Amino acid sequence: DGIIDGNDTAPYGYAGTPQNTYNATIGVDWKGFTAxxxxxxxxxxxxxxAFPTFHSSSNVAYVEGVYWTKGEGGEMPLPRWSNLEGGGGSGTRYLFDGSYVRLKNAEINYALPVNMIKxxxxxxxxxxxxxxxxxxxxKMPDDRESNFATGGNSTLGAYPTVKRFNLGVDITL
Incomplete structure (x- = not known):
């Protein structure tokens, strides 16, 4: 019809829930060492x-840092604190391939020889x-994994995944 409007929208990418999940664990034991x-x-x-600036909060440094890229064509609205559209228009600017692989757990341990600890x-x-x-x-711009605060595929308000390290001794009397 020659008019670009809401009737011209089409699905982009995949849904916000992964179609596939996978897991692999590899281990080895050798002379009291386990990894x-x-x-x-x-x-x-x-x-x-999603960026909080579209919802009257301020995360301007992050948004401004990725708003403009040299050499890319096209038209983009100027960043403003508010506008008539409210920043909620359809588009793919903030949609990312959410696929990832994470080193979820890793451990190295050494069991002291029984004759020594007896x-x-x-x-x-x-x-x-x-x-x-x-x-x-x-390919995501940050590490939010699957911590969705608002449901769906949005990461607005998500808490970043925490990295944890432990050092310990396991003793059996």
């Missing part, structure tokens, strides 16, 4: 990175270091 890694990933998912009255003693959410491979 393992667990990878977790998702694919065929589209995520919207002398001090222990059944077993193991020293370990482990961590969670150590590495992430994704």
């Amino acid at each position: 393992f890694v667990q990878f977790y990933g998702v694919n065929n998912v589209t995520r919207e990175v 002398r001090i009255g222990l059944k077993s003693c193991r020293v370990f270091v482990n961590g969670n959410n150590l590495l992430l491979w994704t």
Whole structure:
């Protein structure tokens, strides 16, 4: 009909829920040492990175940092604190391939030899270091994994995934 309007919209990418999830765990034991890694990933998912500036909050430094890219054509509205459209128009600017692979868990430990620890009255003693959410491979501009505060595919208000490291000793009397 020669007029671009709401009737011209078409689906983009995938839904906000991953179509596929996968997991792989690899481990090895050798002379009292044990090591393992667990990878977790998702694919065929589209995520919207929503910015609080569209909802009268301020995260201007982040938004301004990705608003303009040298050499790309096209027209984009100027960033404003408010406008008649409210920033809620359809488009793909804030839609990203939400696929990722994460090193979810990793651990290295050493079990002291039984003949050594029996002398001090222990059944077993193991020293370990482990961590969670150590590495992430994704096309998303930030690390929000699947922590959706608003549901759907939006990351507005999502809490970033926490990285954790532990060092410990496991003793059995």
